[in-house]
Amino acid sequence: MRRKFIVGNWKMHGLREGGTALASDLAGRMLGAGDVAFDMLLCPPATLIHTVVQAVSDAPVSVGGQDCHGKDSGAHTGDIGAPMLADAGCRYVIVGHSERRQGHGEQSVEVRAKAAAAHRAGLIAIVCVGETEAERDAGRAMDVIARMVDDSMPEGATAANTVVAYEPVWAIGTGRTPTPRDVAAMHSMIRGRLATLVDQPDAVRILYGGSVKPDNAASLLHIDDVDGALVGGASLKADEFWAIAETC
Numbered sequence: 001m002r003r004k005f006i007v008g009n010w011k012m013h014g015l016r017e018g019g020t021a022l023a024s025d026l027a028g029r030m031l032g033a034g035d036v037a038f039d040m041l042l043c044p045p046a047t048l049i050h051t052v053v054q055a056v057s058d059a060p061v062s063v064g065g066q067d068c069h070g071k072d073s074g075a076h077t078g079d080i081g082a083p084m085l086a087d088a089g090c091r092y093v094i095v096g097h098s099e100r101r102q103g104h105g106e107q108s109v110e111v112r113a114k115a116a117a118a119h120r121a122g123l124i125a126i127v128c129v130g131e132t133e134a135e136r137d138a139g140r141a142m143d144v145i146a147r148m149v150d151d152s153m154p155e156g157a158t159a160a161n162t163v164v165a166y167e168p169v170w171a172i173g174t175g176r177t178p179t180p181r182d183v184a185a186m187h188s189m190i191r192g193r194l195a196t197l198v199d200q201p202d203a204v205r206i207l208y209g210g211s212v213k214p215d216n217a218a219s220l221l222h223i224d225d226v227d228g229a230l231v232g233g234a235s236l237k238a239d240e241f242w243a244i245a246e247t248c
């Protein structure tokens with residue numbers, strides 16, 4: 001049985017005061033709620049990792065990075081090594097987010113190296129894949145995602161060290177989402193693809209991401225093979241993020 005997983009990607013948002021307040025608020029809700037039907041992960045910007053780790057230390061809330069380098073250390077100004085994230089208290093790291101693929105020209109081969117680096121550091125990699133609007137309009141979404149999954153998964157990926165996030169590029173931050181039917185078809189295809197890449201593909205969590213909000217969360221999170229959500233904008237407001245989680 002796969003437990004639902006609700007992930008907040010704060011992107012390049014947040015200073016110490018607001019980040020601490022948001023993380024503490026969510027930690028308090030998790031503690032107050034007791035038995036919940038989901039796991040929660042917060043991925044703040046690197047500057048807030050330490051602060052957020054402290055703010056959630058008493059609560060069942062994990063902390064993750066938003067990216068890491070494919071090498072463990074070295075002359076890579078501005079980058080962060082996976083061992084540094086682990087050392088700072090992270091359990092997870094997002095790799096291959098479309099804002100990295102598009103804004104920084106990252107290819108799947110690099111994403112694969114980043115996921116492998118995450119594993120070496122003992123982190124769980126959240127490997128993101130997503131098609132552009134042009135690719136979907138051209139009827140190529142399935143092929144593009146199949147290829148991205150194949151090329152982004154490192155050797156040794158397992159259900160214990162890897163999560164997949166399907167995030168159509170055109171749905172991120174736009175308020176648009178694919179139909180539940182399209183999401184179901186894509187997640188099912190991804191799970192089929194994982195059968196050739198990982199042991200126990202049925203145990204791998206596959207998240208949906210792209211304009212998940214309180215009002216559409218239930219329709220997306222209750223689809224077969226959707227094991228949770230990677231949430232951007234709505235993860236910056238405790239009420240909205242919590243409302244999404246509560247639909248699990």
Ligand code: PEP
Binds near residue numbers: 009173
């Ligand atoms: C994201 O950044 O991964 C994301 C899904 O953003 P949003 O929820 O704002 O669309």
